[in-house]
Amino acid sequence: MEGRLVLKNCSIFRADGRGRAGMAVVVEGGLIRRVAPDAEVPVLPGDWEVSCRGRLVLPGLVDCHAHLVGDLLVPSAGELLLHPPQVRLEHELRLAAQLTASDVETLSRHAMAQALRSGVTLVVDHLSCPGDVAGALDAEARAAEQLGLRLVVSHSTHSLKGTVQAEDQAEANADFIKRRGAHPLVRGALGFHSSWTSANPLLRRLARLRESSGSPVVFHLSEGDHDLAATWSQHFQRVVPRLESFGLLGPLSVAAYARAVDDAESVRLAQSGTCVALGPGAALLVEPSGRALETLYGRQNLMGLGSAGHGNLWDALGAALVTALGAARGSRLVDPDGVLVQLFSDGPAELCSRLFGLPSGAVEEGRLADLVVFDCVPALDAESGQAPHLLGQLGRARAAWTIVDGRVTMREGQILGTDEVALAREAARVLSEVWARARLSDVEAPAVPARGR
Numbered sequence: 001m002e003g004r005l006v007l008k009n010c011s012i013f014r015a016d017g018r019g020r021a022g023m024a025v026v027v028e029g030g031l032i033r034r035v036a037p038d039a040e041v042p043v044l045p046g047d048w049e050v051s052c053r054g055r056l057v058l059p060g061l062v063d064c065h066a067h068l069v070g071d072l073l074v075p076s077a078g079e080l081l082l083h084p085p086q087v088r089l090e091h092e093l094r095l096a097a098q099l100t101a102s103d104v105e106t107l108s109r110h111a112m113a114q115a116l117r118s119g120v121t122l123v124v125d126h127l128s129c130p131g132d133v134a135g136a137l138d139a140e141a142r143a144a145e146q147l148g149l150r151l152v153v154s155h156s157t158h159s160l161k162g163t164v165q166a167e168d169q170a171e172a173n174a175d176f177i178k179r180r181g182a183h184p185l186v187r188g189a190l191g192f193h194s195s196w197t198s199a200n201p202l203l204r205r206l207a208r209l210r211e212s213s214g215s216p217v218v219f220h221l222s223e224g225d226h227d228l229a230a231t232w233s234q235h236f237q238r239v240v241p242r243l244e245s246f247g248l249l250g251p252l253s254v255a256a257y258a259r260a261v262d263d264a265e266s267v268r269l270a271q272s273g274t275c276v277a278l279g280p281g282a283a284l285l286v287e288p289s290g291r292a293l294e295t296l297y298g299r300q301n302l303m304g305l306g307s308a309g310h311g312n313l314w315d316a317l318g319a320a321l322v323t324a325l326g327a328a329r330g331s332r333l334v335d336p337d338g339v340l341v342q343l344f345s346d347g348p349a350e351l352c353s354r355l356f357g358l359p360s361g362a363v364e365e366g367r368l369a370d371l372v373v374f375d376c377v378p379a380l381d382a383e384s385g386q387a388p389h390l391l392g393q394l395g396r397a398r399a400a401w402t403i404v405d406g407r408v409t410m411r412e413g414q415i416l417g418t419d420e421v422a423l424a425r426e427a428a429r430v431l432s433e434v435w436a437r438a439r440l441s442d443v444e445a446p447a448v449p450a451r452g453r
């Protein structure tokens with residue numbers, strides 16, 4: 001049996017926002033068992049002591065919508081982003097078609113190590129590997145278990161290549177969920193790409209699978225005007241009512257982006273309990289005019305940040321700040337700091353609690369022991385005891401320790417049992433090979449399409 005983990009002399013924040021220095025946190029069996037003044041918590045034989053020396057301990061960060069592999073395969077680049085969505089997707093799909101399960105394992109391991117390094121302890125991933133859905137989901141699960149990262153992984157199935165293939169992929173996704181069961185760390189979710197790429201038979205099949213399994217479902221919701229236009233022309237419905245009619249919204253649904261959502265739809269989303277995983281960075285890059293943030297926030301939707309990449313939530317937070325300030329200056333939003341706390345902390349914590357069925361998101365007794373020690377000794381306001389600009393203070397700090405499910409995965413900046421440079425080298429080799437295979441398989445179409453075609 002494993003002993004206790006004791007975090008000594010840490011700074012923590014209570015629910016009232018007041019900081020407390022000189023605290024100890026005891027972790028055992030995957031949960032926080034005790035939070036008390038340091039002097040009251042002796043270190044016992046067999047304990048693992050983490051010497052925090054005043055550093056800040058926070059609940060681990062949650063990336064509500066990631067593309068761990070896809071973001072490595074097709075990194076954001078100016079030229080590509082100038083193309084229309086259909087062309088970008090075609091390019092992504094051409095590369096994803098070349099992936100093997102072994103490629104996915106190598107690439108996701110590298111991406112997960114980076115996520116842990118930035119303080120992320122739970123990733124909700126949206127994987128695209130149409131050639132081997134079952135093998136790729138298993139491969140990603142293995143990588144997460146090996147590194148000790150909490151993961152919920154779904155397959156981004158679409159029906160652009162026909163509904164038979166799509167439904168087979170949805171079944172493989174559902175089989176994976178069954179195989180994982182209620183694993184404490186790594187679980188499956190159903191997934192599809194988006195409304196404009198998913199025909200009715202696929203959504204019907206997913207709805208049935210969801211009903212029988214009760215599993216979460218991950219998808220892109222209203223990616224933008226092209227999604228609305230394509231959905232309307234094919235189904236005579238807007239995106240939110242269409243997905244709602246299939247029963248695909250709900251408290252275990254993670255709807256990414258939500259760029260083109262009107263006020264009435266944001267009310268419906270809030271009533272359904274759907275978690276909206278906003279990607280404000282992607283929104284700025286792709287469709288700067290979107291007002292999703294203020295529309296959704298105004299209706300008390302559950303919102304969390306999604307990197308739409310591989311776990312860099314700090315970039316996403318910076319983009320959220322820019323977006324929230326723009327909305328506040330335009331008198332469309334009154335509380336930009338409240339928006340950031342919801343996106344970065346409260347919303348993601350609620351999503352994690354729903355997905356794993358245990359309370360999370362605070363350094364309190366009985367909560368899930370997903371914790372991060374930051375190299376940050378918070379400066380407190382002497383009168384109120386609160387930390388002004390805490391997110392700003394944190395954004396410049398390194399994650400020193402990450403603890404997931406009560407286990408140390410990173411110690412003083414070193415991910416345990418992993419040579420990160422070796423992971424990066426392996427990932428680079430795989431990427432070069434995949435890009436070369438894609439070029440060979442389709443010599444007619446260039447890997448990065450020329451603009452204006």
Ligand SMILES: [Zn+2]
Pocket residue numbers: 065066067126156219220256
């Ligand atoms: Zn996605």
